[in-house]
Amino acid sequence: MKIGITGGIGSGKTFICKLFKAMAVPVYNADEEAKKLMNSDIRIKERLIAEFGAETYPDGKLDRAFLAQRIFSERAKLELVNGIIHPIVIQEAKEWAEQQKSRYTLKEAALLFESGSYKDLDYTILVTAPLHIRVKRVMERDGVTEEQVMERINTQLTDEEKLKLADFVIINDGTTPLLPQVWNLHQKFLK
Numbered sequence: 001m002k003i004g005i006t007g008g009i010g011s012g013k014t015f016i017c018k019l020f021k022a023m024a025v026p027v028y029n030a031d032e033e034a035k036k037l038m039n040s041d042i043r044i045k046e047r048l049i050a051e052f053g054a055e056t057y058p059d060g061k062l063d064r065a066f067l068a069q070r071i072f073s074e075r076a077k078l079e080l081v082n083g084i085i086h087p088i089v090i091q092e093a094k095e096w097a098e099q100q101k102s103r104y105t106l107k108e109a110a111l112l113f114e115s116g117s118y119k120d121l122d123y124t125i126l127v128t129a130p131l132h133i134r135v136k137r138v139m140e141r142d143g144v145t146e147e148q149v150m151e152r153i154n155t156q157l158t159d160e161e162k163l164k165l166a167d168f169v170i171i172n173d174g175t176t177p178l179l180p181q182v183w184n185l186h187q188k189f190l191k
Contacts (some may be wrong), residue, residue, distance in 0.1 A: 001104040001189060002097050002120070005111035007127030008159060010134030010141075011151050012172040016127050017108045019182045026100045030109035030117075034089045038062045047084045051077075081096055086115040094120065104189045111156055113165050126166035127184065128159050129173050 005020075007013040017027045038044055039062050046058050052070055056063060071078040076078045099103045104122075112118045129137075132154075138149045163169065 001122045001123060002107065003104055003123045003189060004109060004112045004118050004121040005125040005127065006109055006118075006162065006170075007129070008117055008156050008162075009077055009136060009149070010128040010137040011108065011129045012137070013108055014129040016170055016172065016178065016182060017106060018124075020106055020186065023182075024102065025186070026096050026102055027106045027108055028093050028096050030093055032110075033092060034085050035064075037092065038085065038086055041088055044084055044088060044162070048081070051080060051084075052114045055068060068078050071170065072155065075155070080153060082115065083112065086111070086117065086142060090115065090117045090120070093117070108136065110156065113162055114165075120164060123167040123189075124165065125168045126159070126162050127164075127170045129171075133174060 005013055005017060007016075014029070017029070022025050038048070045057060045062075048062075049051050049066070053066060056067055058066075058083050067081070069082070071081050095109070106125075107117070107121065109115065109117060112124065134153070135146055135149045138144065138152070139146060142149075169186055170178070172178060
């Protein structure tokens with residue numbers, strides 16, 4: 001069984017995935033894999049250079065700041081980059097899941113719904129947290145301003161939109177206990 005886990009930036013989905021990993025559940029982190037593929041996959045590199053110029057890969061390595069500057073302020077360019085990267089990451093994730101021997105796998109992806117990759121999964125989990133908590137977490141984690149965090153948040157679907165597509169929800173508000181929520185889902189998926 002293939003299960004997707006998503007949540008807006010700062011929701012704590014990576015932490016939740018660590019809890020699942022502690023229960024021996026294999027987790028594919030699509031965002032991390034996308035970062036690796038952006039430096040290793042020649043198809044991605046060639047298309048990004050064609051769209052944004054050679055300075056996208058100044059020393060053969062992706063200049064993430066350069067690319068982010070070009071795409072986060074213009075939705076069409078962000079969608080273009082996602083259209084280049086998502087199909088390759090989605091295929092890699094499928095191949096990875098097929099190689100796993102466990103009863104179920106998790107695919108962690110910030111843009112699970114936006115990319116459409118949730119359609120290939122059996123179930124989806126949405127990790128939610130209040131906006132002010134998410135903003136604070138990202139500011140502390142990434143050393144960025146509130147404005148920069150909100151820019152990123154505004155490129156993603158809202159939790160309300162994601163709730164319509166999610167099969168299960170984990171509340172990560174700093175008050176609601178996480179372990180029982182994760183354990184209950186784990187038991188459900190093992191059946």
